[in-house]
Amino acid sequence: MLPEAVAIVMAPTDKTRSCGIFRLSDPGGMNILKECRETGYHPHREPGDGSPIYEHCSNVYINPNLRLEICDLR
Structure with missing residues (x-):
């Protein structure tokens, strides 16, 4: 897992x-x-320090005018 890694997850x-x-x-x-x-x-347990597993990315801006195409290369 690298800091620059990106994943698209749908729930x-x-x-x-x-x-x-x-x-x-x-x-x-x-x-x-x-x-x-x-x-x-599968679900995961909460971290021992009481913090959430995921955090909202408040530093990301979504531009609705940009075109996005996702290709599944599996």
């Missing part, structure tokens, strides 16, 4: 929000995911 079961931009909290969320050995979709 259609979360009815509390339509979309958002988040990052793993550091060190809390980063450590939880580094230690995880499970596969497939």
